[in-house]
Amino acid sequence: MSPSKGSGKDLDDKFIDLIGKFVSDIKNGKLRGSNNIALSMVTLLETIISDSQNATAYELCTAVRAAGRRVAAALPHELVASNVTRRILRAVRDENRAHANQVNQTVEGSGESLQRLVLAAGARRATLGAAQHDLREPLRDHIAELRGELESSVSSVCGQAKEHVHGDEVILTYGASALAEKFLRAAPRTYKLILAEGPETAESHAMAHRLSTAGISVTVVSSASIYAVMSRVNKVVISVSAALGGGAVLAAAGLSAVTQAARHYSVPVLALAPLYKLCPVHATDASYFNALAPPHSALPYERHECASDNVHVYAPMYDFAPPDHITLFITNLGGSSPSYMYRLLSELYDPNDYNL
Amino acid sequence: MSSTDNKSREDVMAARQAKKLAKQKGKEAAPEQVQIPAEAQVKPATPVQQEKPSKPEPKVNSLKSKDEVDKAVLKEEKVIVADKSKDDIKAERAAKKAAKQAKKKGATEGGDAPQDKPQVAAAAPANENMTVKDVVETLRDIAIVAKEIQGVTDKVIDLGAKKAEDSSKSKAELKAERRAKQEAQRAAKQAAQEKVVAKPKAEAKAAPEKDATSVKVEKAVKPKSTEKPKVKSQGSHRVNWFQHLYKEHDKESLKTIAINSNLHPAIIKLGVQLASRVVSGSNARCIALLDALKKMVRDYTLPAKTEFARGLEAHLASSLDFLWAMRQPSASQTNAVKFFRYHLTQLPNNVDEFDAKKTLQEEIDRYIREQIDMAGEAISIAVRNKISNGDNILTYGCSSLIERILLDAWAAGLQFRTVVVGSRVQPAAQHMLRRLVARGLPCTYIDITALGFVMNTVSKVVLGAGALLVNGSVLGSAGSAQLALAARARNVPVLVACETHKFCDRVQTDAFVYNEIGDPDDLIDKNDENSPLKDWRTNPNLTPLNLTYDVTPPSLVTAVVTELAILPCTSAPVVLRFKLSEYGV
Structure with a gap:
């Protein structure tokens, strides 16, 4: 955390206004869905980059990181925004390195070798170098590429549905998720779906309704009978909130029950995780990252049980599944096992940016 | 049903009397020529009634025939023919035979409709030789019967509709039934209006009224005919693995x-x-x-x-x-x-x-x-000995035994916190929470989805059981196996409190062999007016499944607390044999 100056100092007021608008859009529910959030974060950072006074690597990095930090502070649950920030920081660094190489013609390390990972422990500034090029032009290509990747990530995840879901299989999915729904729609329609309702029942039911009208045979079970039906399930398909570095997963509350039951019956668990959901975080339980929803989702306020001081009611939003509960991550680059996620991390982000 | 039986029987009797009258008159002076065509035209109308919902044409048919009957009746009064030819007698006999056959057909059809059909058929031939008064009287009778029938039809339709709600059906069948119902209601309305108009007027007007009644009779048959295929197609909306568990709701x-x-x-x-x-x-x-x-x-x-x-x-x-x-x-x-x-x-x-x-x-x-x-008291003491101060006891759902254990332990001065886990579908846990809180126990309530959140703070899981099977599996309410699994993942001991009178000589390894299918409507969110699941019955691809029980394998249960001792699950057969010798249970 060497350049830990106050974040406000690095940013112009107009950028701060932009960030404020972005954050309020998300908080007011105008902007929903991790993919949309990722895309507008890219747009936000693009504006910041193209409107910056000085476009040297160092200046850009500072501005982008400051913006990312601001968003992360305001929206601690939108890990996607931080991930996108890291991707752009990585692009700035790559561009800067390419320029430096062009100038010096001395190749100090070839790409992302393990050696470089080990040696890259120095200060952030050291890797940025002293070159004073204007990086805006080349960064535009990088950002366009990133945007293209984000836009196509859902379709490329769903494109793999045929490889994983076959006819006459019984697939279990948990809760409501736009990505899981698209994935299940993309698969051949001959499978049977068991939809276990998640904490947000209305959305789960709506998803069940939509899938069934699309011609998929859907059985809705409550979150209590997941274990009972698990023995007949061939595959579990879940969409995650975040894929963690060690191969663990953060997802909607109640997921651990699903993955535990799946593990008990040795049912493969496919986690749908487009790369923008990959977080450079290593956690061993959900306490690292959890938030409580309003308790009325568990116990309605009108029930007078909860009026007593003696009663605590909890309704957490997220749940944690350890890496050994996940069989396969399906990213937009293809399937990868949980043990390989750390490698994807180092391909996507610069180790210096793991902490924004 | 029985009341309609009586009514229709009365009417049949009335019709027979009318027939007798007609015969007597016919002997005096019988212009039988007219009767033959009339009979012939009425007859085709009755089989049509027995047919299924293709109505428009039959209606017209019967209209015509009845009109002609009435014309004939009018004519016959004017014309007085003296002699009875042989042909006429033959024709009369043939007509009677036909009427009998029609009756028989109706009888073989079964249900409430047939009792009305012969009555119509019988009333028709009776018309010929009657006076205006007679005709009006019989028609009134018919109108009364028609009202009764309408009542019954409504009931039948209601029943049919309710059945339709409960049992599952394809879209097409539902549509067909709805159409039939609508038409029946429309016909009933029309008939009612016509009746109001027709009643005070003379016999000539009574003819359309009769048509209306006959149409209604026809309608009464319809729901039956649409119900039959429904029974066969109950397979949809049933999860294949649980076919054997579904029963009449x-x-x-x-x-x-x-x-x-x-x-x-x-x-x-x-x-x-x-x-x-x-x-x-x-x-x-x-x-x-x-x-x-x-x-x-x-x-x-x-x-x-x-x-x-x-x-x-x-x-x-x-x-x-x-x-x-x-x-x-x-x-x-x-x-x-x-x-x-x-x-x-x-x-x-x-x-x-x-x-x-x-x-x-x-x-x-x-x-x-x-x-x-x-x-229960013995178990309460045994479990109390396992609870220590500062414990976090997790329990699931509602069990009278667990409630007793916790209340006794609290009354004995132990300081512990209870985590009550409930699920949205089964509100029992909320009752449990209420009773515990009323006695001043500090409680935490969570939904079963939040299990991972609290499990690391829990020191013991105490579960109730529906039955302990002889292979050591615990039959509990749906969700308890999930709880045991989550506890096992955290190495939290799971105690199952179960009196020996719940031990059972059945063997079961999963929740499929024996279970109870709860009301699927319980899955639907009651607070949500337009829940997306509410019309699942019309969607053949959508099946809510509400399981009642859940089987926890013995490997996930640390011990069973019985009044005899704290035992491993696998000791169930020993307890059963012991009980057999002592109680004959």
């Missing part, structure tokens, strides 16, 4: 309760309570059953020349058949019945009725006291 079984059976009122009351889940929980069900049996024994009157045990046994069997049709017996109930039967067979042959009743009632009281009450 509770709402249906409640309707079929016989009012005039010789069942004891206490048994019928219990049946309704079981079916509507007013009495739930294995202990409550067992006690309620024993209580009802006690009342049954008390009020039992021995038929003459019958051995007490034999007579009561027969009575008991019919009562139990009724109860089990309302809801499948729980293990505790099965054991209680076994116990009761055992003591019934132990009665000496020449036992006095009074003594026998006294013995049986005492045995029932003893069973409740020893097997349920004292066993």
